[in-house]
Amino acid sequence: MKKKPLLIIPIETKVREFDAKLLLAIVALQRGFDVVLGALWELKFLTELLDRGIFLDKSIAKTKEKWFSRCQQQGHRIAALDEEGLVYFDAETYRQLRIYPPSLESADVFFAWGKDQAEVTSPAVGTLAKRIKLVGNPRFDLLRPELRKVYDRDVAALYKEYGRIILINTSFSFANSANDANALLKTFAQYPIEEQRPGFFAGWTEAQHKVLRSFQEILPQVRERFPEHTIIIRPHPSEGLQLWQELAFSLHNTVVIREGNVVPWLLAADVLVHWNCTTAIEALLLGKPAIAYRKEQPDLYEQPLPNACSFHATNPDELLDMLDRAIQGNLTASPEELVRQQKILEQHIASLQGSLASEKMVDELLQLSQTFVRQRDISQRTVQAMKRLWRSILDRVDASRQNRDQYIAGKFPDTTVAEVQKRTQILAECLGYTEKIMVREEGQNCFSLSVV
Numbered sequence: 001m002k003k004k005p006l007l008i009i010p011i012e013t014k015v016r017e018f019d020a021k022l023l024l025a026i027v028a029l030q031r032g033f034d035v036v037l038g039a040l041w042e043l044k045f046l047t048e049l050l051d052r053g054i055f056l057d058k059s060i061a062k063t064k065e066k067w068f069s070r071c072q073q074q075g076h077r078i079a080a081l082d083e084e085g086l087v088y089f090d091a092e093t094y095r096q097l098r099i100y101p102p103s104l105e106s107a108d109v110f111f112a113w114g115k116d117q118a119e120v121t122s123p124a125v126g127t128l129a130k131r132i133k134l135v136g137n138p139r140f141d142l143l144r145p146e147l148r149k150v151y152d153r154d155v156a157a158l159y160k161e162y163g164r165i166i167l168i169n170t171s172f173s174f175a176n177s178a179n180d181a182n183a184l185l186k187t188f189a190q191y192p193i194e195e196q197r198p199g200f201f202a203g204w205t206e207a208q209h210k211v212l213r214s215f216q217e218i219l220p221q222v223r224e225r226f227p228e229h230t231i232i233i234r235p236h237p238s239e240g241l242q243l244w245q246e247l248a249f250s251l252h253n254t255v256v257i258r259e260g261n262v263v264p265w266l267l268a269a270d271v272l273v274h275w276n277c278t279t280a281i282e283a284l285l286l287g288k289p290a291i292a293y294r295k296e297q298p299d300l301y302e303q304p305l306p307n308a309c310s311f312h313a314t315n316p317d318e319l320l321d322m323l324d325r326a327i328q329g330n331l332t333a334s335p336e337e338l339v340r341q342q343k344i345l346e347q348h349i350a351s352l353q354g355s356l357a358s359e360k361m362v363d364e365l366l367q368l369s370q371t372f373v374r375q376r377d378i379s380q381r382t383v384q385a386m387k388r389l390w391r392s393i394l395d396r397v398d399a400s401r402q403n404r405d406q407y408i409a410g411k412f413p414d415t416t417v418a419e420v421q422k423r424t425q426i427l428a429e430c431l432g433y434t435e436k437i438m439v440r441e442e443g444q445n446c447f448s449l450s451v452v
Contacts, residue, residue, distance in 0.1 A: 004032055004374070004450075005034070005054070006050065006051050007033045007034070007036075007369075008053045008054065012040040012083070019423065020138035022420070023431075024358045025424075027356070027361075030431075030435075031362045034448065035449040036446065036448050038445050039412040039444075040058075041408050041412075047074055051374045053077075053374065057078060057081075060098070062191060078108060079110075080107045080110050083137075086114075086278060086348060086349070087305050087306060089300065091120045093193070104125050105128060108368050111135045111137075112134050114346075115347055136351030136357030137357055138357050138361070140285070140352070141351070147431075151264040155268045158265065159268055163230055166271055166273065166323065167265055167266065167271070168219070168272075169273070170215065170274075171274065173236045175205055175212045176208075176235070176244075177240060178407050210296045211298070215293065218295075219233075221320060222320065223251045244256045262282065263286070266283050266288050270327050271288070271291065272290040273319070275292060275294065284309040289331045290310040291312070291319065292306065293319050311333075414445060437450070
């Protein structure tokens with residue numbers, strides 16, 4: 001019997017991508033795929049042991065060039081999106097940071113968030129622009145009214161545990177990085193922008209330090225002004241926790257936590273405070289007020305789209321007043337502003353209505369799957385089986401192979417089959433999908449999903 005096509009879905013940041021990638025996986029299962037899904041670094045390690053499939057990567061930056069070459073050598077085809085492609089400083093900076101034509105040359109299809117990203121990307125890639133498909137992103141499928149019920153139980157649990165919430169999302173992954181400084185510098189050096197604009201990342205880091213200090217200064221005032229609320233500090237997945245934990249320890253009823261997807265936290269909160277956060281866009285789509293705290297305004301390093309979706313506070317008194325109005329339900333945009341924001345969202349994000357972004361992506365992936373055969377020839381399958389056996393032996397006898405880099409482990413904590421099964425069931429129910437889905441562990445934090 002001919003095998004179903006295989007879709008390989010890596011996840012770099014669990015709290016941001018896990019639910020959305022599972023949603024995509026379930027849609028793919030409905031359309032006739034088998035799926036292997038898991039933590040990015042472990043899944044890369046596993047790819048040479050899998051049948052040929054479509055590897056859905058998270059960007060087409062220069063940092064992907066070598067991996068794409070290796071992936072192709074293993075017989076896989078490449079599709080890509082850009083998880084960071086919705087929010088950026090300006091068009092030229094985005095192209096220098098995130099778009100590398102040789103990487104797109106290796107990808108058969110590139111999924112764009114919307115018209116804006118496609119228009120910004122196209123001038124940098126020439127005739128390869130025909131590979132760009134306007135589909136949106138599965139993360140924003142989960143914001144649509146028909147799918148928000150995925151989070152009903154999560155929201156109820158948050159209300160029960162924390163009561164009324166002021167949510168503070170931080171985005172200081174350079175100034176307060178969970179990674180060490182040398183690793184950051186090594187990463188920065190890989191981007192062409194450092195050659196064209198020397199000091200770009202140093203300036204970005206310094207801007208974050210200034211804004212970070214303004215958040216540290218305002219938190220005690222917010223705590224004192226709103227004693228009945230729980231303040232939830234939710235650091236960016238790439239941030240260290242210690243700085244915020246030390247600050248929260250000195251404040252009553254203030255909690256540092258970044259477990260789970262941000263959507264139920266937004267739904268449970270009265271208001272969001274942020275700087276440069278994609279979460280502001282999500283809040284707008286969920287009908288929650290977002291306040292950009294801009295006491296510091298490093299214009300070169302501020303991102304227009306989150307600001308366009310937010311109220312702006314430029315000093316402590318303005319922020320405290322806006323928080324008070326938001327809690328009372330009186331912080332609302334004018335009808336004219338709401339129309340303007342809707343137009344901006346439609347320009348930047350496809351599939352806010354109609355077919356899901358996940359469905360449009362799978363339509364394109366199905367076409368791609370018809371261009372190659374999943375099953376390898378007998379000699380390759382023999383080599384794969386030997387490699388898999390050898391890996392399993394090494395994993396049992398070499399304890400060091402079980403150790404995970406602390407930074408990577410923070411972005412994708414260890415996950416069990418039971419957790420994947422539970423989340424898959426909830427998402428499948430919301431999609432009205434009744435066929436039984438089998439989840440099997442393929443490797444550390446890597447799972448295969450198939451229809452029984």
